[in-house]
Amino acid sequence: MALTMQLFMLVLLPVASLLPPGTQAGEIIGGWEAKLHSRPYMAYLEIQRKGDTYICGGFLVAKNFVLTAAHCKGDKITVKLGAHNIREREESQQVILVGHQYLHLDYGKEPRNNDIMLLKLAKRAKLNRWVKTINLPHTKKKVKPGRKCSVAGWGRTVAWNNLTMATTLQEVDVEVLEDDECMYRHYNASTMMCAGDPEKGKDSAKGDSGGPLVCGKTAHGIVSWGPYRPPGVYTRLSTFIPWIQETMRRLQP
DSSP states (O other), X not given: OOOOOOOEEEEOEESSSOOOTTOEXXXXXXXXXXXXXXXXXXXXXXXXXXXXXXXXXXXXXXXXXXXXXXXXXXXXXXXXXXXXBTTSOOTTOEEEEXXXXXXXXXXXXXXXXXXXXXXXXXXXXXXXXXXXXXXXXOTTOOOOTTOEEEEEESSBSSTXXXXXXXXXXXXXXXXXXXXXXXXXXXXXXXXXXXXXXTTTOOSOSOOSTTOEEEETTEEEEEEEEEOSSSOEEXXXXXXXXXXXXXXXXXXXX
């Protein structure tokens, strides 16, 4: 199916309603169901905003902190950890309210840039075989183009159907690309990274908005924005390590 190259922010995926015209949510296209609890760092975010309910992805980086995209902000956010099937009450699940949302101070000053947010949980998560944290990269450590990474999420599984949403965690492998593969308007190579598989078209290099781009055992990116086909654009985590560390240190009790 021919798809336009109009750029979009991976705005939130509505739970019970269609997206406004001209927007697109995160999705796993051409992927497969993840092995049960193989990604114990994954977080499912249910977001209340102006009376509507949306979803995003996120990932646990400390017992009381989840990283996600800044555009996943809301009036109220509930985090579900240890989930595989988000429509069932699995014994592995922990449901925790977000106490505070901390958007990067420079988010919104430039279109699509600095798309990162720390969520401080109202109570600490209990780490176990179903719920674990994921490593973050060293400051300014870049992933070399050509490396195979992966994304995961509970978003749509059919690009053109807003109602085809996954109930179980989906995943797909993508390749980190040269920055010039994502030289869309507003692309910033210092704060963003490019990944996808334009030839195979397996997904648009997007999990749910806010989910992690994982290379090996480390989260290197956050699902952010892109066109209606791969490659997609991710927040480059290595650029924001000082901000993440300082924010978490300041907010720890």
